[in-house]
Amino acid sequence: MNATTRRRKGEGREKKGRMEGESVVGMEDIKVLDFRTAFQGSVFEKYHxxxxQVASFDTCRLSKWCEHFIDLQMKPDDDGDVDDDDAHAEYFANRLKQQGLVGGGDSADCHTFVKNALMFFEQYTDELYWDFCCQTGEPAEDPEEYHNILESELEPSDFCEELQHFLFEHLTSDLLENCFGCFxxxxxxESDTDxxxxxxxxxxxxxxxRNCAELRSLFMTLHQIDFDLIGMDGQHFPLRMLLLEEKPNDENGPxxxxxxxxxxxxxxxxxxxxKEEGWKIRWRFRTKVRSTLTGVVERxxxxxxxPTMLIDLCWCDELFGAKFIGDCRQFSHHLDPETRRLLSELTPEQLKSVxxxxxxxxxQHNWIIYSTHSEFERLIPIAANMGPICGQARKDFKRFDExxxxxRLRPSLLRDVVEFxxxxxxxxLKGTIWQNLPQELVIRIAEFLPRRCTISRCLE
Known part of the structure; x- marks a missing residue:
């Protein structure tokens, strides 16, 4: 290769580099979590x-919308013109904005929600009205009695649950985008809908x-977590977790x-x-991990x-650590005698490991109770943590950095992800008629593709 050829190739690479650099302007300081690299050297890698993949489905927002919808239907404000669907949707969106439940970019979601909710409300109330008339023998031709009957017969909690079920059974892309994320x-x-x-x-x-009849609607976040456990022999154990993270209305955490x-x-x-063994009594803030040893030992x-020495352990931050061990008699009613004895015998190194x-x-201020001394069971709550922390990383800059x-995650620059x-x-595209597309156009195309491998922090 002569000097002229090398110079031309060098100039070509330099020009290409400038083009790529100019095409990703504004991405230099934007950090994301790239699943391909984010967990290298992390706490999760430490625990094998x-x-x-993490997919999260949050029902909380739509649950609140359902409650506000039925309140609006049963007790409409005098100053709201809700004679048609569009006006109803706009009025509903404004009401949610006043409550701080939607942002400026959620109006389209509100319109989609109201359109589906009104359709279901009409079907639901018609069936309720006709059932009442059939049971009581009341004439069904009197429209003046329609609203009075609904006020006496319609149970808001039942309607909210049925409306939720209807919406989640008929998810549109707008509603799915509002409450679902997959990374x-x-x-x-699998499709997002599935x-x-x-x-x-x-x-x-x-x-x-669990017979949670006290909840008016489902306020919970659900996660599907795909992960491998890597054993001492280097073999991968492919697992999938379905996780329910319930959000109670108190300060004790989910x-x-x-x-x-x-x-x-x-x-x-x-x-x-x-729950207790036998699935009879629910433990509000205790989670017991159980494994099928026959399926684990071989894989x-x-x-x-x-550390696997402890079976029953209180995980509350304010009760854990040296202070807790020193005052364990004060909380003796929380722990079995064997756990109290083991806690008192832990060395500083063992305590740090635990x-x-x-x-x-x-x-989350729960208790974790293991059914055996197996290492496998200790890894289940750690794997479960992937769902909540992915959600936290998306909330804002502060949560992302925390x-x-x-x-110990490894963030990437959005610029590097786009270039990859x-x-x-x-x-x-190599070998096709599109292999020589301009770099700027390739970047624009890539930006339209869903970045399922990355988690970006919210830029609000």
Missing amino acids: ILPL GTNLKH IAQRLYDYGRWMRAE SWCAEVSDRENGALIADSIN YKPHGDI NDLKQASFC VVDKY QCQHFRRI
């Missing part, structure tokens, strides 16, 4: 967990099992439960419940570097 590698090529439906079905089933299955054959491997070889395990786990620091996607896109 390889995160692959990582889509291992089974994942959201699976999560909602799991949440309804768990709510029915309760949670989960089930873990083999990602390849669907067999149940473990679960985490907040996961323990490393032996995780505390590190606690910090990595999803506890999550990165606490779990462009290179991947060019590899796909």
